[in-house]
Structures are given as C-alpha cells and as structure tokens.
Amino acid sequence: MKPRTRIKICGITQPGDAAFAVAAGVDAIGLVFYPKSPRAVSIAQAQVIVSKVPGFVTVTGLFVDASAECVWQHLEAIPLGLLQFHGNESAEFCEQFKRPYIKAVRVQPGMDINAVIGQYKTACGILLDSYQPGVPGGTGTCFDWQAIPNDLGQPLIMAGGLTPENVRQAIQTLHPFAVDVSGGVEISKGVKDHQKILAFVREVASV
Numbered sequence: 623m624k625p626r627t628r629i630k631i632c633g634i635t636q637p638g639d640a641a642f643a644v645a646a647g648v649d650a651i652g653l654v655f656y657p658k659s660p661r662a663v664s665i666a667q668a669q670v671i672v673s674k675v676p677g678f679v680t681v682t683g684l685f686v687d688a689s690a691e692c693v694w695q696h697l698e699a700i701p702l703g704l705l706q707f708h709g710n711e712s713a714e715f716c717e718q719f720k721r722p723y724i725k726a727v728r729v730q731p732g733m734d735i736n737a738v739i740g741q742y743k744t745a746c747g748i749l750l751d752s753y754q755p756g757v758p759g760g761t762g763t764c765f766d767w768q769a770i771p772n773d774l775g776q777p778l779i780m781a782g783g784l785t786p787e788n789v790r791q792a793i794q795t796l797h798p799f800a801v802d803v804s805g806g807v808e809i810s811k812g813v814k815d816h817q818k819i820l821a822f823v824r825e826v827a828s829v
C-alpha cells in the first residue's frame with residue numbers, strides 16, 4: 623500500500639491560518655523563528671498559534687543559524703514537536719537538543735546532494751529547497767528536480783516553489799515522504815490563502 627504524502631504548511635503567522643490548516647488535514651505547520659523573514663513570529667505569537675493546534679499535528683520550529691541558547695529558549699517556551707534547521711548547522715549542533723529534527727538543504731547547481739545529506743544521518747528527514755543567494759528559504763521558486771538522486775537514504779521532504787498547480791507533478795516525479803509549502807498558498811507573505819491551502823491538500827490527496 624502506497625503511504626499518503628504528508629503535508630507541511632510553513633510560515634504560519636496567524637492563529638486562524640493554523641486552525642484552518644489543521645481543519646484542512648495538514649500533518650504539520652511551520653513557525654519561522656528567523657528574525658529577517660517576513661514570516662517570522664515571536665515566542666509570544668507562537669504560543670498563541672500553538673494553542674490552536676490539537677494533538678497529531680506536528681508544530682515545527684524553524685531556525686537559520688541561530689545560537690543554541692536561542693533554540694533552547696524557544697524549546698522551553700513553545701511545545702515544538704519537530705525542529706527544522708535551515709542554515710549551515712552541523713549535525714552535532716542539530717543533535718544537541720535531543721529532539722527530532724529535519725535538515726534543510728538548499729540545492730545549488732552541481733551540488734553533490736548525497737555528500738551533503740550524508741552528514742545528517744540523525745535527521746528524521748531531509749528538506750530539499752531552492753537556493754537563492756541571501757534568501758535562506760521561502761523563496762517561492764522551484765529548483766531542478768532532476769538533480770535529486772533517486773534514493774536519498776532518508777525521508778525526502780520536497781520544498782521550494784510548490785503550488786496547488788505543480789504539487790501533483792512533484793509527487794509523481796519524486797515520490798517524496800512529504801511536501802512543504804509556504805509562498806504557494808499565500809495571499810501575502812505570512813498570510814495564508816485558505817482556498818489555496820484547500821486546493822493544495824486536495825491535489826496531494828488526488829495523486
């Protein structure tokens with residue numbers, strides 16, 4: 623039996639968007655703790671958002687080259703089920719928190735993806751994302767899917783420019799464990815479009 627593709631909606635900034643995403647059936651929501659992002663939320667905002675999320679939906683905390691102290695501060699204040707490291711963090715850095723983590727890898731032309739992800743064997747998933755100089759994530763752009771090796775050896779979370787219009791093709795082409803989207807289901811940065819979330823979920827379910 624083919625397992626269904628999991629869905630993460632990232633860059634949630636509004637409690638109502640979190641509640642809608644949960645009602646739409648997503649498996650995880652992402653909270654961005656990278657201060658330079660237009661989708662960044664504070665600890666206080668995150669606590670309100672998380673209060674709307676029931677069990678069985680994973681709340682993911684996203685960091686970009688944050689200090690260990692900063693990550694611990696968030697972990698102590700917010701019930702995060704999963705960590706996502708989206709910068710140049712070493713495996714040792716990611717492992718110190720003794721929490722499940724996914725490691726994001728921004729795919730650059732000619733990159734030896736297997737060599738990079740081979741450093742993160744303790745990750746519970748590898749999120750492949752687009753690379754744009756100076757923009758760590760949430761670019762809204764696709765990368766060359768043909769560059770992805772057939773077997774990463776770890777669960778693939780596909781990201782980067784996904785939309786309701788292309789997610790079906792992404793799943794049929796890459797057979798990821800999960801798909802992750804931010805910009806493709808938004809009205810504006812950090813404000814989610816509920817109809818686009820519904821369309822995205824339906825497209826994933828239709829594969």
Ligand SMILES: O=C(O)c1ccccc1NCC(=O)[C@H](O)[C@H](O)COP(=O)(O)O
Pocket residue numbers: 632633652654656659660661662684686708751757758759760761762763781782783784802803804805806
């Ligand atoms: O979403 C952001 O603003 C962001 C900023 C800095 C680092 C990571 C960020 N998002 C991480 C994600 O997991 C996004 O969902 C992923 O990059 C895909 O974004 P999009 O291409 O807009 O779907």
